[in-house]
Amino acid sequence: MAAPQKGGMAPADSSPEQLRQWFDAIDKDRNGKLTAMELQSALQLGGLNFSLATVAHIIRIHDRSNSGTIMFGEFCKLHEFLTNVQHSFDYFDSKGSGYLGYQLDRPALQAVFTRFDPARRGALGLAEFLALTLFLRSSTATFNAFDRDRTGAIKLSFNQFLFAAAHCV
Numbered sequence: 001m002a003a004p005q006k007g008g009m010a011p012a013d014s015s016p017e018q019l020r021q022w023f024d025a026i027d028k029d030r031n032g033k034l035t036a037m038e039l040q041s042a043l044q045l046g047g048l049n050f051s052l053a054t055v056a057h058i059i060r061i062h063d064r065s066n067s068g069t070i071m072f073g074e075f076c077k078l079h080e081f082l083t084n085v086q087h088s089f090d091y092f093d094s095k096g097s098g099y100l101g102y103q104l105d106r107p108a109l110q111a112v113f114t115r116f117d118p119a120r121r122g123a124l125g126l127a128e129f130l131a132l133t134l135f136l137r138s139s140t141a142t143f144n145a146f147d148r149d150r151t152g153a154i155k156l157s158f159n160q161f162l163f164a165a166a167h168c169v
Contacts, residue, residue, distance in 0.1 A: 033069035099123035
């Protein structure tokens with residue numbers, strides 16, 4: 001069985017058989033689906049201490065059947081996503097410190113980064129970086145749903161704003 005590596009993932013070059021073994025080990029109730037709690041426990045074993053809300057968000061993004069769980073195929077896509085996030089994080093973490101620092105000029109970007117740096121360290125660990133990545137991904141998808149003409153600007157009623165905000169959390 002492929003054990004979770006640093007970062008909570010099976011090795012990036014994991015074979016489908018290795019991913020299946022890992023999935024089966026995580027699937028504690030053996031129902032062929034991973035819940036947020038099962039996935040959270042597995043990620044914690046690998047050093048990724050995500051809140052249950054973040055893990056539920058990860059599942060929502062990869063859950064094609066809207067069941068609130070992920071099946072093996074969705075798990076494979078999730079593994080690919082997490083591997084890509086890890087590679088991206090490692091690329092920008094040129095010092096190998098496990099954190100990304102930031103100095104932003106634009107207030108909007110500062111506000112977003114600050115939201116994902118609750119300790120106000122001025123740096124993002126892998127868990128915070130992944131949460132930020134998920135937020136930006138869902139925000140982009142939600143914005144694009146309202147920007148039908150692809151102008152880069154949208155006008156929303158308050159109800160539309162609430163709907164959009166609820167889908168970016």
